[in-house]
Amino acid sequence: MFQGRIPENPNRDAAFDPTRLRSIWLAGGCFWGVEAFMARVPGVADAVSGYANGKTERPTYEDVCRRDTGHAETVEIRYDPSRVTLRTLLEAYFRIIDPTVLDRQGNDVGTQYRTGVFYKDEADAAVAREVLEEERKKHAKPVVTELEPLRNWYRAEEYHQDYLEKNPNGYCHVDFGQLKRIPAPAPLLVPATPAAPAALPPLAWRRPSDAELRAGLTDLQVSVLRDAATEPPFRNEYWNEHRPGLYVDRGTGEPLFSSSDKFDSGCGWPSFTRPVDEASIKEREDRTLGMGRIEVRSRAGDFHLGHVFDDGPKDRGGLRYCINSAAVRFIPLEELEAQDYGAYRKYIGSQRRD
Numbered sequence: 001m002f003q004g005r006i007p008e009n010p011n012r013d014a015a016f017d018p019t020r021l022r023s024i025w026l027a028g029g030c031f032w033g034v035e036a037f038m039a040r041v042p043g044v045a046d047a048v049s050g051y052a053n054g055k056t057e058r059p060t061y062e063d064v065c066r067r068d069t070g071h072a073e074t075v076e077i078r079y080d081p082s083r084v085t086l087r088t089l090l091e092a093y094f095r096i097i098d099p100t101v102l103d104r105q106g107n108d109v110g111t112q113y114r115t116g117v118f119y120k121d122e123a124d125a126a127v128a129r130e131v132l133e134e135e136r137k138k139h140a141k142p143v144v145t146e147l148e149p150l151r152n153w154y155r156a157e158e159y160h161q162d163y164l165e166k167n168p169n170g171y172c173h174v175d176f177g178q179l180k181r182i183p184a185p186a187p188l189l190v191p192a193t194p195a196a197p198a199a200l201p202p203l204a205w206r207r208p209s210d211a212e213l214r215a216g217l218t219d220l221q222v223s224v225l226r227d228a229a230t231e232p233p234f235r236n237e238y239w240n241e242h243r244p245g246l247y248v249d250r251g252t253g254e255p256l257f258s259s260s261d262k263f264d265s266g267c268g269w270p271s272f273t274r275p276v277d278e279a280s281i282k283e284r285e286d287r288t289l290g291m292g293r294i295e296v297r298s299r300a301g302d303f304h305l306g307h308v309f310d311d312g313p314k315d316r317g318g319l320r321y322c323i324n325s326a327a328v329r330f331i332p333l334e335e336l337e338a339q340d341y342g343a344y345r346k347y348i349g350s351q352r353r354d
Contacts, residue, residue, distance in 0.1 A: 106173025233268025
């Protein structure tokens with residue numbers, strides 16, 4: 001019996017863009033606990049209890065329990081892949097089930113309490129196979145968790161939804177202490193309601209809290225972004241990076257610069273002739289250190305990036321955006337789609353196609 005109040009949900013006040021959400025369906029015994037646990041993994045927009053992969057249409061709870069419908073109590077997890085990966089979700093799921101037990105979890109016995117990962121996308125299946133194989137190596141007994149395409153799923157009755165929030169002392173076989181073992185998410189993009197400029201995909205970006213920033217970044221990266229520190233020249237991550245790709249705000253994930261606009265300025269920091277979108281950059285006068293310079297900051301995060309000078313290549317506009325490697329994250333061209341930046345491919349190439 002699970003006693004006491006379940007943990008606060010860190011996703012409760014988060015803004016999610018429903019057009020960007022993906023789903024995976026997880027069966028892990030009584031769906032009350034699985035739903036409440038997975039809903040509290042950072043980056044999960046919603047978790048809904050239901051019945052999956054059975055032989056009948058629109059089953060009731062009574063049907064599933066007593067009439068051999070073949071359904072498994074299954075939770076649909078709707079998540080933002082820019083905040084949490086499918087791998088992280090599956091690793092969290094395996095922390096709260098015993099994958100070696102057939103048709104039982106906790107005190108619940110029956111085929112409806114079997115464990116399973118159900119998917120619609122073959123790419124999700126590939127990730128699940130990897131995680132399942134890793135899980136098999138942890139156990140002496142065979143792992144019996146199913147991995148199958150989702151054939152059907154029906155939402156459970158309303159009284160099952162958010163059951164443990166309505167009944168905090170209700171039965172639950174899940175150990176909520178396992179939430180503490182889930183890695184804190186890096187401060188990545190979080191879609192919100194404001195639209196981006198028409199020239200770019202309709203995404204928006206949120207500045208993470210200081211706690212999120214410290215949890216996901218190194219001390220140097222935090223110092224550069226938040227406190228306008230400067231990293232040493234020629235001893236930073238991207239000054240000598242020549243691969244094609246995209247540079248995004250390390251704090252928010254907002255796209256900032258393209259490799260197509262990068263050039264070797266000899267200064268020891270990554271240098272660019274222009275941003276991918278002028279509106280993604282803010283400029284302000286900087287009189288620190290007794291110098292008169294123009295500081296460059298990111299639009300959504302308002303993070304320090306570096307400075308802009310007028311000694312860049314004349315045939316490419318004459319500007320040099322001198323940027324700290326610690327302030328940006330590089331995404332290679334071949335990883336754009338996997339990291340959900342495929343729409344920015346047009347900004348990368350031997351010549352940019354605006």
